Amino acid sequence: MIDGFSNTTLSISNLKVAVGPHSVVDGVDIDIRKGEIVALVGESGSGKSLTALSAMGLLSGRVGQSGGEIKLNGQTINPQDEVEMGRLRGTRLSMIFQEPVASLNPLLSVGEQVAESLVVHGRATKAQAMERAVQMLADVGIPEPEKRAKQFAWELSGGMCQRVMIASALIAEPDLLIADEPTTALDVTVQAQILDLMRRLRDKTGTSILIITHDMGVVASIADRVCVMYGGRVVEQAEVHQLFKAPKHPYTKLLLTTIPKLTDAPKQDLYSIKGMVPDIADFPEGCRFRTRCPLADKQCVKTPPLQPRKTFDDGLVACWHSELTETLQ
Amino acid sequence: MRGDMDATDAPLLQVKNLKVHFPSGSKGLFSEQQLVKAVDGVSFMVHAGETLAIVGESGCGKSTTGNAILGLAPVTEGQVTFRGQDIARLSPDERSRMWRNLQVVFQDPVAALNPKLTIGNSIAEPLAINGVPRAKQLERIVELLDLVGLNPSQKDRFPNELSGGQRQRVVIARALALEPDVIICDEPVSALDVSIQSQILNLLMKLQRELGLAYLFISHDLSVVRHIADRVIVMYLGHIIEQGPAEVLFSNPRHPYTEALLSAIPLPDPVAERSKKRVLLEGDLPSPLNPPKGCPFVTRCPIREERCAEAKPQLVQDENNREVACFLR
Numbered sequence: 001m002i003d004g005f006s007n008t009t010l011s012i013s014n015l016k017v018a019v020g021p022h023s024v025v026d027g028v029d030i031d032i033r034k035g036e037i038v039a040l041v042g043e044s045g046s047g048k049s050l051t052a053l054s055a056m057g058l059l060s061g062r063v064g065q066s067g068g069e070i071k072l073n074g075q076t077i078n079p080q081d082e083v084e085m086g087r088l089r090g091t092r093l094s095m096i097f098q099e100p101v102a103s104l105n106p107l108l109s110v111g112e113q114v115a116e117s118l119v120v121h122g123r124a125t126k127a128q129a130m131e132r133a134v135q136m137l138a139d140v141g142i143p144e145p146e147k148r149a150k151q152f153a154w155e156l157s158g159g160m161c162q163r164v165m166i167a168s169a170l171i172a173e174p175d176l177l178i179a180d181e182p183t184t185a186l187d188v189t190v191q192a193q194i195l196d197l198m199r200r201l202r203d204k205t206g207t208s209i210l211i212i213t214h215d216m217g218v219v220a221s222i223a224d225r226v227c228v229m230y231g232g233r234v235v236e237q238a239e240v241h242q243l244f245k246a247p248k249h250p251y252t253k254l255l256l257t258t259i260p261k262l263t264d265a266p267k268q269d270l271y272s273i274k275g276m277v278p279d280i281a282d283f284p285e286g287c288r289f290r291t292r293c294p295l296a297d298k299q300c301v302k303t304p305p306l307q308p309r310k311t312f313d314d315g316l317v318a319c320w321h322s323e324l325t326e327t328l329q
Numbered sequence: 330m331r332g333d334m335d336a337t338d339a340p341l342l343q344v345k346n347l348k349v350h351f352p353s354g355s356k357g358l359f360s361e362q363q364l365v366k367a368v369d370g371v372s373f374m375v376h377a378g379e380t381l382a383i384v385g386e387s388g389c390g391k392s393t394t395g396n397a398i399l400g401l402a403p404v405t406e407g408q409v410t411f412r413g414q415d416i417a418r419l420s421p422d423e424r425s426r427m428w429r430n431l432q433v434v435f436q437d438p439v440a441a442l443n444p445k446l447t448i449g450n451s452i453a454e455p456l457a458i459n460g461v462p463r464a465k466q467l468e469r470i471v472e473l474l475d476l477v478g479l480n481p482s483q484k485d486r487f488p489n490e491l492s493g494g495q496r497q498r499v500v501i502a503r504a505l506a507l508e509p510d511v512i513i514c515d516e517p518v519s520a521l522d523v524s525i526q527s528q529i530l531n532l533l534m535k536l537q538r539e540l541g542l543a544y545l546f547i548s549h550d551l552s553v554v555r556h557i558a559d560r561v562i563v564m565y566l567g568h569i570i571e572q573g574p575a576e577v578l579f580s581n582p583r584h585p586y587t588e589a590l591l592s593a594i595p596l597p598d599p600v601a602e603r604s605k606k607r608v609l610l611e612g613d614l615p616s617p618l619n620p621p622k623g624c625p626f627v628t629r630c631p632i633r634e635e636r637c638a639e640a641k642p643q644l645v646q647d648e649n650n651r652e653v654a655c656f657l658r
């Protein structure tokens with residue numbers, strides 16, 4: 001794609017992540033343009049978090065990047081370089097996690113927490129940073145920010161903690177925010193507030209956002225573009241309206257069919273995808289969806305490449321028979 | 330279900346003015362031991378063959394209600410009757426008979442199964458406890474596995490050899506072993522992949538049709554609840570704030586919280602999602618340690634008046650068999 005130009009904030013190409021002998025992320029390509037919100041969706045274990053952690057240089061233990069290239073604003077970064085990554089995190093890259101309470105430091109006040117990245121990177125004095133932190137808390141919609149800044153994480157509700165996380169991730173005005181299931185632990189009413197907040201921040205600061213979620217409603221609400229992963233690979237990628245209107249990969253299509261909708265007739269059987277995601281060790285050769293795919297045939301023992309979706313958008317799909325997907329019910 | 334049942338039909342399960350108050354962990358320096366009023370005066374009935382759902386935000390007391398019925402949370406005040414008998418006054422014999430008729434399926438199928446038992450033996454456990462002879466047990470295991478859509482040849486497998494969806498089927502099979510009348514399902518599909526959720530929901534609906542089971546279905550997923558519930562209870566901060574037939578609540582919510590909740594469900598359709606009208610709530614959840622004196626919803630209610638902070642609105646029934654607790658609705 002338009003790699004190398006400064007309007008691509010993050011470009012991940014052919015990323016591979018291995019756990020022991022298994023490729024749990026197997027050649028993933030994702031581009032995120034400036035000011036764009038990209039949603040990464042897929043089944044549990046499909047490699048969404050590992051993809052995000054790779055870009056942040058946060059893989060550890062038995063898990064390691066075994067291939068591929070990651071560029072930030074057109075420049076190759078080395079996720080294994082602790083010093084470089086330490087500098088980028090908290091300045092140009094930020095991440096928020098699913099469990100807000102667990103990822104906040106219990107020993108720091110909320111204000112210190114939010115101010116931390118400015119202080120650590122020497123971008124402001126402690127007093128200036130605290131002042132910015134209070135402003136940031138107000139920006140994310142926390143009432144009485146001066147008072148809240150003096151409190152500790154365990155004194156706040158889950159929704160409030162998640163806003164504190166977002167405030168600390170955004171205070172340095174990063175180029176890219178990665179949000180891994182940022183609303184999964186929250187209620188729909190609070191979730192709606194957080195999604196609104198992320199949208200407003202993008203509009204105001206032009207920050208690019210990669211949001212990981214398994215909720216197609218959240219995707220429909222906030223994403224500009226969507227990457228669908230299955231078995232460690234991107235199987236489809238498209239502009240959000242195009243993806244929902246004309247899913248081209250059988251998995252995407254069936255996933256959209258299977259979720260209960262407010263317009264369905266109640267009590268009717270829901271469509272379900274047969275079988276289950278195989279273990280990493282048991283993925284079939286070729287297309288990894290073929291053990292569950294109603295369109296699978298001989299050709300699918302070879303891995304389908306990501307190709308243009310043949311629609312008017314610039315989306316991509318990895319399926320030998322994507323022209324038949326619309327016939328699936 | 331409920332609609333064509335006349336009012337004299339005795340309920341299977343009846344909860345009257347249930348209160349569950351927990352002592353909070355820390356005692357304030359200058360105050361009395363504080364109480365978390367997790368459930369604070371809740372009444373409802375479950376009839377044979379129906380699905381009654383409890384929805385509401387995290388911490389509103391859904392699980393505690395279910396746990397109190399099961400004897401897993403202390404009842405501070407109020408009464409639970411099963412087939413007309415107060416469960417607090419049952420003799421040990423009557424109690425074990427009740428357990429046969431009242432079963433539970435929790436969210437986490439991993440925690441619910443003993444990892445050292447084969448799934449066949451897990452399912453046989455309640456049978457053995459109730460003195461069913463071994464040969465009959467084996468017969469029943471095969472029957473049950475078949476009923477929940479597992480291959481009877483899998484009975485010698487251990488839980489770690491099954492996927493999440495398969496494990497939840499085992500948990501359901503075990504709950505069915507003694508032919509209960511009611512199953513309390515606490516977030517039965519929340520831990521499962523989207524593509525597996527519909528399989529389990531279809532299974533629950535099929536078992537209800539075939540065996541006439543009643544479900545008390547606890548969930549925060551409103552799309553799922555709309556799909557399978559006959560009646561719905563909306564809880565907020567330990568109170569029921571609205572309850573009634575599912576189609577009435579979903580098509581025409583009356584309590585401002587129910588309205589906000591339903592309008593916040595993210596729709597899996599970008600066009601509908603981005604054009605819908607939403608009731609945005611401001612303010613944060615009040616702490617259950619320090620609930621408002623008047624209406625529990627007063628801190629976030631968009632239409633509150635002065636009197637709402639002073640007095641607590643009671644549930645009032647309307648012509649649609651729906652009850653709402655709000656001064657203005």
Ligand SMILES: Nc1ncnc2c1ncn2[C@@H]1O[C@H](COP(=O)(O)OP(=O)(O)OP(=O)(O)O)[C@@H](O)[C@H]1O
Pocket residue numbers: 019024042043044045046047048049050051061062063214280
């Ligand atoms: N630290 C680890 N050690 C071993 N295997 C791991 C580790 N972290 C992840 N995996 C495996 O790698 C695969 C991809 O994991 P990943 O966390 O990226 O999935 P995910 O798409 O984020 O799933 P979820 O929706 O459940 O969060 C999974 O099979 C997982 O079990």
Ligand SMILES: Nc1ncnc2c1ncn2[C@@H]1O[C@H](COP(=O)(O)OP(=O)(O)OP(=O)(O)O)[C@@H](O)[C@H]1O
Pocket residue numbers: 351352353365366367385386387388389390391392393394549617
């Ligand atoms: N054993 C306990 N001791 C003290 N407080 C408790 C206990 N169990 C629950 N609570 C508190 O009671 C309230 C209700 O909790 P409950 O688990 O019933 O909520 P819930 O509606 O099921 O929420 P969720 O959707 O998060 O499961 C919460 O404030 C919770 O912290």
Ligand code: SF4
Pocket residue numbers: 249250251287288289290291293294295296297299300304318319320321322
């Ligand atoms: S490549 Fe074959 S198996 Fe894979 S999704 Fe397409 S049709 Fe199905």
Ligand code: SF4
Pocket residue numbers: 585586624625626627630631632633634637642654655656657658
């Ligand atoms: S009683 Fe008052 S505060 Fe409570 S929901 Fe009704 S209007 Fe709102």
Ligand SMILES: [Mg+2]
Pocket residue numbers: 048049050180
């Ligand atoms: Mg993950």
Ligand SMILES: [Mg+2]
Pocket residue numbers: 391392393
């Ligand atoms: Mg619960």
